[in-house]
Amino acid sequence: MLSERKREVLRAVVSEYVNTAEPVGSRTLVRRHDLGVSTATIRNEMADLEEMGYLEQPHVSAGRVPSDSGYRFYVDNLMEQDQLTGSEQDLLNQLAGITTREADTVLASASRLLSQISNYVGLVTSPRIHTSRLTSVKLVHLDHRLALALLFTDNGQVESRVMVLPPEIEPADMENLAAYFTHRLAGKPIEEITSQLLDEVYEELLENVRHSCDLLGQIASALMAWLKASARGRVYMGGAHNILKQPEFQDLEKVRRLLALLEEEPILLQLLQRDPGTMVTIGRENQLPVMQDCTVVSATYAVNGRPAGTLAVLGPTRMNYAHVISVLEYMSGCLEQAFSGKDKD
Amino acid sequence: MLSERKREVLRAVVSEYVNTAEPVGSRTLVRRHDLGVSTATIRNEMADLEEMGYLEQPHVSAGRVPSDSGYRFYVDNLMEQDQLTGSEQDLLNQLAGITTREADTVLASASRLLSQISNYVGLVTSPRIHTSRLTSVKLVHLDHRLALALLFTDNGQVESRVMVLPPEIEPADMENLAAYFTHRLAGKPIEEITSQLLDEVYEELLENVRHSCDLLGQIASALMAWLKASARGRVYMGGAHNILKQPEFQDLEKVRRLLALLEEEPILLQLLQRDPGTMVTIGRENQLPVMQDCTVVSATYAVNGRPAGTLAVLGPTRMNYAHVISVLEYMSGCLEQAFSGKDKD
DNA sequence: ATTAGCACTCTCCCCAAGAGAGTGCTAACG
DNA sequence: CGTTAGCACTCTCTTGGGGAGAGTGCTAAT
Numbered sequence: 001m002l003s004e005r006k007r008e009v010l011r012a013v014v015s016e017y018v019n020t021a022e023p024v025g026s027r028t029l030v031r032r033h034d035l036g037v038s039t040a041t042i043r044n045e046m047a048d049l050e051e052m053g054y055l056e057q058p059h060v061s062a063g064r065v066p067s068d069s070g071y072r073f074y075v076d077n078l079m080e081q082d083q084l085t086g087s088e089q090d091l092l093n094q095l096a097g098i099t100t101r102e103a104d105t106v107l108a109s110a111s112r113l114l115s116q117i118s119n120y121v122g123l124v125t126s127p128r129i130h131t132s133r134l135t136s137v138k139l140v141h142l143d144h145r146l147a148l149a150l151l152f153t154d155n156g157q158v159e160s161r162v163m164v165l166p167p168e169i170e171p172a173d174m175e176n177l178a179a180y181f182t183h184r185l186a187g188k189p190i191e192e193i194t195s196q197l198l199d200e201v202y203e204e205l206l207e208n209v210r211h212s213c214d215l216l217g218q219i220a221s222a223l224m225a226w227l228k229a230s231a232r233g234r235v236y237m238g239g240a241h242n243i244l245k246q247p248e249f250q251d252l253e254k255v256r257r258l259l260a261l262l263e264e265e266p267i268l269l270q271l272l273q274r275d276p277g278t279m280v281t282i283g284r285e286n287q288l289p290v291m292q293d294c295t296v297v298s299a300t301y302a303v304n305g306r307p308a309g310t311l312a313v314l315g316p317t318r319m320n321y322a323h324v325i326s327v328l329e330y331m332s333g334c335l336e337q338a339f340s341g342k343d344k345d
Numbered sequence: 346m347l348s349e350r351k352r353e354v355l356r357a358v359v360s361e362y363v364n365t366a367e368p369v370g371s372r373t374l375v376r377r378h379d380l381g382v383s384t385a386t387i388r389n390e391m392a393d394l395e396e397m398g399y400l401e402q403p404h405v406s407a408g409r410v411p412s413d414s415g416y417r418f419y420v421d422n423l424m425e426q427d428q429l430t431g432s433e434q435d436l437l438n439q440l441a442g443i444t445t446r447e448a449d450t451v452l453a454s455a456s457r458l459l460s461q462i463s464n465y466v467g468l469v470t471s472p473r474i475h476t477s478r479l480t481s482v483k484l485v486h487l488d489h490r491l492a493l494a495l496l497f498t499d500n501g502q503v504e505s506r507v508m509v510l511p512p513e514i515e516p517a518d519m520e521n522l523a524a525y526f527t528h529r530l531a532g533k534p535i536e537e538i539t540s541q542l543l544d545e546v547y548e549e550l551l552e553n554v555r556h557s558c559d560l561l562g563q564i565a566s567a568l569m570a571w572l573k574a575s576a577r578g579r580v581y582m583g584g585a586h587n588i589l590k591q592p593e594f595q596d597l598e599k600v601r602r603l604l605a606l607l608e609e610e611p612i613l614l615q616l617l618q619r620d621p622g623t624m625v626t627i628g629r630e631n632q633l634p635v636m637q638d639c640t641v642v643s644a645t646y647a648v649n650g651r652p653a654g655t656l657a658v659l660g661p662t663r664m665n666y667a668h669v670i671s672v673l674e675y676m677s678g679c680l681e682q683a684f685s686g687k688d689k690d
Numbered sequence: 691a692t693t694a695g696c697a698c699t700c701t702c703c704c705c706a707a708g709a710g711a712g713t714g715c716t717a718a719c720g
Numbered sequence: 721c722g723t724t725a726g727c728a729c730t731c732t733c734t735t736g737g738g739g740a741g742a743g744t745g746c747t748a749a750t
Contacts, residue, residue, distance in 0.1 A: 023743090025742070025743050025744085026743075026744085027742080027743075037692075037693085038692070038693050038694080039693090039694095039743095040692075040693050040694070040695095040745095041691085041692060041693070043743085043744065043745075044692090044745095046744095047744090047745080057743095057744090058701095059699085059700055059701070060698095060699055060700060060743085060744070060745095061698085061699045061700040061701075061742065061743050061744055062700075062701080062742080062743070062744090063742085063743065063744095138487070140485050140493070142483065142495065142503070146503065148485070148493065148495070148505060150487065150493070158487070158491065158507040160493060160505045160506075160507065161505075162503040162505065238608065239608070240585075240604060240608065241600075241601045241602075241604035241605040241608065244597050244598075244600060244601040244604065245601065250597065252589050252595065252597075253589075255589060256586045256589040256590065257586075259585060259586035259589065259604075260586040263583065263584070263585065263586065368712090370711070370712050370713085371712075371713085372711085372712075382723075382724085383723070383724050383725080384712095384724090384725095385714095385723070385724050385725070385726095386722085386723060386724070388712085388713065388714075389714095389722095389723090391713095392713090392714080402712095402713090403732095404730085404731055404732070405712085405713070405714095405729095405730055405731060406710095406711065406712050406713055406729085406730050406731040406732075407711080407712070407713090407731075407732080408711085408712065408713090
């Protein structure tokens with residue numbers, strides 16, 4: 001266990017380095033944080049902390065810099081809660097007030113706000129409806145060739161898609177078809193509706209109903225494509241340019257690689273697949289080589305009480321952890337409100 | 346008018362500079378392009394070209410670099426047609442083959458491909474349905490509180506949106522309502538359906554029909570919001586990181602500003618609002634200060650013969666103009682094919 | 691255990707010198 | 721008269737040395 005003074009020193013080093021981005025020496029440390037001892041003592045403490053792996057020295061006659069483990073210890077044991085300022089709260093509260101019904105707009109604004117307040121990169125995933133259940137399938141006849149397929153879920157969402165039908169179908173057939181789909185699929189979590197299950201339903205239909213397989217196949221594959229698309233999930237990114245403000249991203253090639261990564265939606269999506277709660281991934285803790293001097297702080301948000309999506313901030317390991325965590329957790333609430341409020345009316 | 350030799354020299358300077366990104370001197374010019382005269386002669390020609398404003402000298406003892414007007418002259422008078430390689434064509438042809446019905450996927454891939462082939466930033470706008478006409482409005486009752494609003498356009502597109510209704514409405518009312526909207530709005534180009542027109546219709550409805558204004562207002566505003574959203578248009582961007590490969594973007598602050606700009610969708614949208622055809626905007630010809638050492642080459646694509654959207658490449662003024670233009674024009678065709686093919690089936 | 695003092699190390703900045711590249715000018719040439 | 725060889729000149733970029741500055745670790749004294 002670290003002595004109280006060592007903890008104090010480590011905390012001071014982190015806070016100083018986060019502010020200045022420059023290796024911090026014993027002198028500046030005693031001057032700016034009243035530690036009550038001399039520089040020599042601090043030097044000894046810092047040497048100890050270095051040996052323990054919490055601090056590093058860029059070169060022998062420079063100050064100290066927190067290592068990944070140093071940040072880790074700081075986050076786990078030393079960090080103090082941060083209070084958002086009033087204006088920050090106001091900014092974030094806008095989210096709940098967006099009038100549009102489009103999730104799109106809300107999420108785009110969220111990622112933007114995140115980057116704006118944190119000065120890092122903001123990331124937000126769309127709410128995943130995986131966990132919600134299908135309640136019914138409807139087919140509505142529109143005109144001679146067009147029908148509308150509707151999926152209802154138990155969290156109040158409705159998705160619709162226009163489908164082109166072959167001319168030989170009767171309105172009654174369509175009702176039967178919809179009823180059958182509902183019968184077979186209702187109550188199932190969206191994520192369990194795989195192509196395998198759909199294939200089964202397809203086979204059954206072929207046996208029981210006397211439709212052209214063409215039509216059935218079309219409907220089944222449209223349903224499938226559509227479920228896939230809505231299950232895919234999107235990632236909204238805002239403020240990518242902010243990383244260029246950080247002194248640790250002066251190396252153009254490094255920045256380029258990171259930016260290229262940020263354009264790969266599937267990778268981001270996988271990256272943001274997280275368990276509920278707040279999580280901090282520091283430097284080497286990240287799997288991807290490009291991100292090994294970045295930190296990702298993530299939180300999840302819920303819709304109607306169920307975990308739905310992730311919001312995150314990506315920045316250098318030298319990050320204002322306390323502040324970012326506060327922002328994320330506050331925004332998590334705002335998003336829940338925005339989405340849950342929307343479903344009610 | 347420029348002498349044939351001057352044209353030759355200017356062409357050589359542009360081509361050399363585009364390849365090497367370094368000021369080109371008389372020596373390298375005669376060595377790499379067989380101009381048949383000595384360096385001294387070339388020096389004189391270059392001095393003339395500089396005086397005419399087509400070339401510039403970074404400093405007195407450096408080689409020459411094309412000015413914005415130099416590029417302009419090159420593009421307008423000197424450039425030779427570029428042939429795409431087979432593999433480039435294959436890559437672009439993928440676009441037409443995307444099976445998804447989602448415009449989203451096609452456009453995202455398009456911007457990606459554009460950046461991949463050109464090594465600059467690729468931009469694509471979604472097809473604008475402005476010019477198409479509304480044919481009818483339908484309201485379909487779903488369950489006690491939900492209705493589906495449908496808009497049909499004369500190019501075969503259908504847009505649908507779920508609306509929440511107050512309970513007091515009767516199915517017959519809804520049909521009347523839909524019929525009235527159709528009666529008043531059918532045949533109008535989408536872009537003419539402004540909030541002013543909708544307000545008029547709203548007023549008329551209030552007089553003629555005995556519904557709660559609450560409901561009417563709701564429907565009108567939903568319709569409005571929705572038309573706005575589908576008229577808004579989106580911009581797809583790919584390969585933003587590519588600009589970091591360019592030696593002219595070493596200045597981090599400059600890059601940051603440009604990246605920030607690229608995150609502003611409305612600005613991009615305005616930027617890409619272009620008349621049909623291929624267009625090159627070089628350096629200072631751009632309005633925005635951030636872009637004054639960039640070139641935007643844009644082309645438009647049509648859907649069913651009508652101009653629908655823009656695709657563009659953004660890079661440094663030192664750009665491979667001929668190649669980029671070929672790529673854009675080829676892709677324009679691919680996009681038209683992708684979208685027009687889609688509407689048919 | 692803490693601290694003052696000191697020698698030592700390493701980076702960063704500045705400056706001067708020299709190499710290199712390219713020019714413009716002048717005078718000679720066909 | 722257009723073209724070219726030759727040359728002096730200018731400017732940048734690189735290289736290397738020297739000194740200032742910051743910070744350290746160690747030792748001896750408190």
